[in-house]
Structure formats: C-alpha cells, structure tokens
Amino acid sequence: MNLIVLICIIVSQLIFQALYFEKYYYNEEKKILENEINNFNKFLETNNNPRDIMDYIQNIKRKENVDISLMNSNFKTEVGMESYMGGSYIEVKGSSTGKIYKVLLDQISNIEVKKNDKITVYGIIDKYGYVIPLEIHINGHDINSSYTLIPEVVLDKTSSINTKNIVELNGTVEDKIDESPGYFTISNLGMYLENVDKGNIYLNNEYIGKIKIPNSINEFLLGSKKINNGYIIAVSPLAEVNAVLGVMNNYYLIVFLVALLVVVVISFIYSKILTKPLIEMSSIAKKISKCNFTDKYKVKSEDELGELGGALNLISSNLEESLNDLKNANKQLKSEMEIQRIQEEKRKELISSISHELKTPITIIQGNINGIKSGMYSENVYNDILEETNRLNELVMEMLEVSKLESPTFKLNKEPFDLGAVVLKEIDKLKGIAKEKSLTINHNNYDELVVIGDEKRITQVVQNFLTNAIKYSPENENINIDIKKEKEKYIFSIENFGVSLNEDELSRIWDSFYRKEKSRNKKFGGTGLGLSIVKRILEIHNSNFGVESGVNSVKFYFDMDEWKE
Incomplete structure (x- = not known):
C-alpha cells in the first residue's frame, strides 16, 4: 500500500x-x-x-x-543605474559622516574584504553616491594603485559622473555586493x-x-x-x-x-x-503467570501491536497492584493481630496487677478483722485497717483517673498559667518531706513563665515527678530542677541523683503498675499508676517528654508551648 x-x-x-x-x-x-x-x-x-x-x-x-x-x-x-553601476562594489560607511558610499571594483572585483575592514579611497563620486576609485587602501595596504580604474571612454559616456568631484573617503567596509548582469x-x-x-x-x-x-x-x-x-x-x-x-x-x-x-x-x-514484539509479549505473559511483574513491554507504536502491548502492561500493573494490596492487607492483619496479642497480654498483666494490688490490702484488712473477732483489740489494728482502706481508695481513684484520661470525650481546660509559679508552689509543699531525707532541691526563682495548658493537670505532672525524685533519692543527695526557653517552648526538667535505670527499666517506666521497686514495700508506697497518668496528660498536651538515665542519675523532662497574647 x-x-x-x-x-x-x-x-x-x-x-x-x-x-x-x-x-x-x-x-x-x-x-x-x-x-x-x-x-x-x-x-x-x-x-x-x-x-x-x-x-x-x-x-x-x-x-x-x-x-x-x-x-x-x-x-x-534617465533615472536608474548606469552600466558601470551593475558591477561589483563595496559598501563603505564614512567615518566622519556615517553615510554609506558604494565603491566600484570593476576589474578588481575578486578583491577579498570583510566587514569592518578599514578602507581609504581616492576617487570620483557621482550624484548617486557611487565612488569610482583612483586608489584603494584596505587596512593600510595599497590595492593596485598603479592601475587606471576609470577608462576615459567610460567617463565620456556617463552623464552622472563629474570628473571634478574627486573625494577622499575614509571609513569601514559594511558589505561587498556581487556583479549584477541584469543592469x-x-x-x-x-x-x-x-x-x-x-x-x-x-x-x-x-x-x-x-x-x-x-x-x-x-x-x-x-x-x-x-x-x-x-x-x-x-x-x-x-x-x-x-x-x-x-x-x-x-x-x-x-x-x-x-x-x-x-x-x-x-x-x-x-x-x-513483525513477530519480534509478539515473541516479546509472549515471554512477558509467561512471567506474569509466575507472578513476576518486573518486565514491561515497551510500546513503540500506536498500531494494533502497540495497543496489545499496552493492554498487556495494564493487566500486569493491575495484577501487581492487586497482589501488593493483598500483601499489604495481610501485613496489616498480622500487625493488628500482633497489636491485639500485645493488648491481650497487657490486659492480662493489668488484671494480674490490679488483683495483686487489691489482694494485699484486702488480706491485711481481712486478717485484722479476724483478729478483732478473736478478741484482739488494739489501736494498731484499727490503724492498719484505716491505712489499707485509704490505700484501696487511692488505687480505685487513680484507676478511675486513668480511665477518665483515656476516654475520647475527655477535654483539657487549656488556659494561660505561670509554669514557674506552679513548680515553686509544689517545691514549697514537699520541702518538708525532702528535709526529712536531708535532700537539697536546687532551683531558680523563676520569673513569669506563662504557658498555655491545663494548669490542674500540669500541676499533677510536676507533683508526680517531684514526689518520685524525693521518694527514690538516697539521703543527702541533690535534686536539680530547671526550666529553660527554646524558641517558642519552655522545657521543664528534674534530675535526682544516687539512682539509675537500665534499658529494660527505661522502656517500661511509663507502663501501668510498673515500679522500679518491685516488692511494693510500704516504704516506697504508691500504686504504680502515677507515671502512666503523667504520660497520658502530656500526650494530650502534645508535649515532647521523656526520661534519661546517667551513671548515677535519672532525669525526667517535658515541654510546654509559650503563651502569646
């Protein structure tokens, strides 16, 4: 065709x-x-x-x-170019006048010149601006100066030329025009x-x-x-x-x-x-059947073969996408199953911890009641029952607090408040307990450090950090408290000495019912929910927080957004 x-x-x-x-x-x-x-x-x-x-x-x-x-x-x-004007000529731009003159070459038309060559011409000029040269000097070189360029017979026949109009022309070459046989x-x-x-x-x-x-x-x-x-x-x-x-x-x-x-x-x-692309497509189709989608057909035309190759690529892409979606769904399912497994383990651990926490005070209360029934009356018995009852009440209240903070309907009461004032107030409350252990609390007298947040909840965080620092610090140690500003945030930190945490303890420190002192000795007290509550409060504040352990110290920190009017 x-x-x-x-x-x-x-x-x-x-x-x-x-x-x-x-x-x-x-x-x-x-x-x-x-x-x-x-x-x-x-x-x-x-x-x-x-x-x-x-x-x-x-x-x-x-x-x-x-x-x-x-x-x-x-x-x-009468009006037009004479025969001599049809010959080859150079256009020269006069250096003083800026006008264009035409310098006839006649029998030296093979002369080589280029634009901007400097030229000096002695010759006769006609009324049209044509110069019939007697002498030509190009870039200082004399061009056939002894040759008579103007035969007398030409001068006699040319009405436009006056032999009295002899000029000296200095300028630069603009162009060279070839001979025009038509003229x-x-x-x-x-x-x-x-x-x-x-x-x-x-x-x-x-x-x-x-x-x-x-x-x-x-x-x-x-x-x-x-x-x-x-x-x-x-x-x-x-x-x-x-x-x-x-x-x-x-x-x-x-x-x-x-x-x-x-x-x-x-x-x-x-x-x-013609069969080459068909063989190539057949090879790709075989690889697709084995779930190998790496090769694609390179469409090089828009004819039937190109459309067939494009359709094969589309099938390959759709199959690959479907398989990838299936793989991703499987991964997501495994991930969700793993999360559920971890949550189930945590739930079991939580139930076990709650059972343990409840079992101890209930056992103590039950023992004391049996003692009373047996006729053992003393003030210590009543004090033990009251202490354990208070402990049970504290545990229940903190569990309710955790539940409340984790509820999706919980909202913070965010307002501007002075973080420095909160810290100084909590130090003043707990300085008596620190004095009992001869602990020194080092801090500055903070000026107004106004942040935006829920003052009640942040007070709870500072109180927990300070209480833990006092509780776990050996006697005669230091507790350093600092608040510094970085860009548009205030960073609170508290560091106590004479104690440290290993990697496992650092990874579990925020877990519910986790305590470094695992025997739950009354000396250390607490429910093990304090840091879990602190973590949740800081999370809903979008705060950057954490814990660091040195060789002989533990440092907790969190940041708060500066309030701007």
Missing part, C-alpha cells in the same frame, strides 16, 4: 512539472515584474532625490532580483531589443515579453510601462526552465528507483521483524 502511494505521488509530480511548471513559473515572474513596475511608478511620483531612487532600485534588485530604470523614448537611462542588459537595452519588441513597447501602454541577448543563452523577462515621454523598464532573468525540468525529471526518476528499492527492502525486513 505504501509503495502504491509513493508511486502515485512521484508520477503526479512528474505530470505536473511537464504540463504546468513552465507556465506557472513564467506567470509568477510576470506578476512580480508588473507589481514592481507599478510600485516604482508610485515611488517616482513622490520622490525625486537621486540617492533615494537609487536605494529603492537596489532594494528591488536584492529582494526580487528585478532590475528597473526610467528611460526616454530612445531607451537611454548591464538594461543599461544597453537599445542595443539588444529587436524591432518587434520595440514596436510592442511603443504601441502598448504596458508590455511584458521575453528577450534574449545576442551570442548568449541567457533569457530575460522584460516589462515596460509608458509614462509621460518615457518608459519604466524592468528586467528579470529567466532560468532555463527546460534545463531545470530535465534535471528535476532525472532527479525524481532516481528518487523513484531508490524509494522503490527502499520500500522493497523495508517490506522484507518488516515482515521478518
């Missing part, structure tokens, strides 16, 4: 060239010539400055390759026109036809328009259309043969490689 389309395109091109190209080419050149003659006529009606006219003529030559002049009835140039033709038009052509020009207001220079193969398209007592004459060179057509026909014939060969070779190769 592709071969048939290619053959049709090339044959159509050859037929078009043979039947229409020459006529089309001629008509296009004719339109250009007519348009430029009319534009030149309008320009002459509004401008009679010789240099402006010459610039306009040269612009037409550069843009459309049309040579144009205003001639009298004898085909002598040699138009300036000598009277010599080349046959009587038939002259008659057509005389008799018609507007005329366009072909002319041929004697002893030359060059053809020109000539156009004329009668104005006043003269004519606007325009000449455009015509390429040898038949020669061009012959070259193009040979070119297309070669292209056709090469294309035919290429299409045959490509068709053969295409038929061989």
